[in-house]
Amino acid sequence: xxxxxxxxxxxxxxxxxxxxxxxxxxxxxxxxxxxxxxxxxxxxxxxxxxxxxxxxxxxxxxxxxxxxxxxxxxxxxxxxxxxxxxxxxxxxxxxxxxxxxxxxxxxxxxxxxxxxxxxxxxxxxxxxxxxxxxxxxxx
Amino acid sequence: xxxxxxxxxxxxxxxxxxxxxxxxxxxxxxxxxxxxxxxxxxxxxxxxxxxxxxxxxxxxxxxxxxxxxx
Numbered sequence: 001x002x003x004x005x006x007x008x009x010x011x012x013x014x015x016x017x018x019x020x021x022x023x024x025x026x027x028x029x030x031x032x033x034x035x036x037x038x039x040x041x042x043x044x045x046x047x048x049x050x051x052x053x054x055x056x057x058x059x060x061x062x063x064x065x066x067x068x069x070x071x072x073x074x075x076x077x078x079x080x081x082x083x084x085x086x087x088x089x090x091x092x093x094x095x096x097x098x099x100x101x102x103x104x105x106x107x108x109x110x111x112x113x114x115x116x117x118x119x120x121x122x123x124x125x126x127x128x129x130x131x132x133x134x135x136x137x138x139x
Numbered sequence: 140x141x142x143x144x145x146x147x148x149x150x151x152x153x154x155x156x157x158x159x160x161x162x163x164x165x166x167x168x169x170x171x172x173x174x175x176x177x178x179x180x181x182x183x184x185x186x187x188x189x190x191x192x193x194x195x196x197x198x199x200x201x202x203x204x205x206x207x208x209x
Contacts, residue, residue, distance in 0.1 A: 013199040018181055018191070020207055027184040040181035040189060047191050050175035053204055054167035084207030089167070093202040095195045099173045106169055110206055119201060130199055137197065 004116050005037060011123050012130040013094075018042055021084035045088065053106055054089040094122055097133060102126055 008015050015037040019026055026041045042048060048055075092114055094103035103122040105114040177192030194200050 008201050013201055014194070016194045016200045016202050017205060018202065019205045023182050023184050023186040030184060038183075038194060040183055040191070040194075042179065042181045042191075044180075047176055047179035047181055048204060049167070050172045050179050051204060052168045052170045052172070054169065056167075086207055088206055090204040090206045092204070093171070093176075094199065095173070095176075095202055096199045097195055097197060099177055099192070099195075101171060101173045104171050106167075106171075107206075123199070123201060126199065133198070 004120060007120055008123065011120070011127065012134060013123055014038065016040070018047060019084060020045055020048060020088050025084065043084075045085065048088060051091055051093065051104075051106070053091045054108060055085070055087050056089060056109070092119060094119070094126070096126065096129060100129075 005015050017039045019041050026039050030039050089107045091107050092105045179191045180188050181191050
């Protein structure tokens with residue numbers, strides 16, 4: 001996703017990341033992965049709940065994750081010490097000003113993520129709407 | 140030997156039965172409440188409170204909720 005930030009910016013949008021740990025976790029995460037996008041944390045998980053995101057033990061440690069976990073391990077993507085709620089799942093949303101939700105993806109388990117290509121396609125489909133918003137703001 | 144196998148089998152079965160509710164039950168509605176999302180408060184990396192809805196007040200956002208840091 002991080003490598004696609006420029007494409008998101010070119011489409012007139014911003015990438016915003018929310019994690020569930022503490023601010024200091026986010027600061028070290030931002031530094032470690034050189035993240036320039038806005039990064040927030042929600043230790044209360046209120047925004048996760050509002051987004052309808054899942055919290056599941058089975059989804060986290062269940063057999064459907066064993067193969068992706070092994071794959072990640074063999075490709076050198078080692079997971080460090082977990083900082084935050086380990087059973088909380090994530091998701092991706094595209095939201096336009098005026099609380100217009102145009103895309104949502106609620107992950108069932110850690111390896112369940114939407115293809116970045118699909119997210120960009122959904123954003124691109126809103127190009128006309130985004131241009132209208134930009135024109136209104138430039139008036 | 141047979142007793143050891145039976146004992147192990149019983150132990151694993153008991154463990155599974157005890158853990159089953161925790162493993163199967165998942166919280167989270169799966170339904171997005173955009174107004175509640177807008178009103179949610181999050182913290183920036185310095186600990187300052189920010190209303191999440193402010194991030195999409197002026198321009199569209201691709202909002203990614205990550206599982207955890209680490």
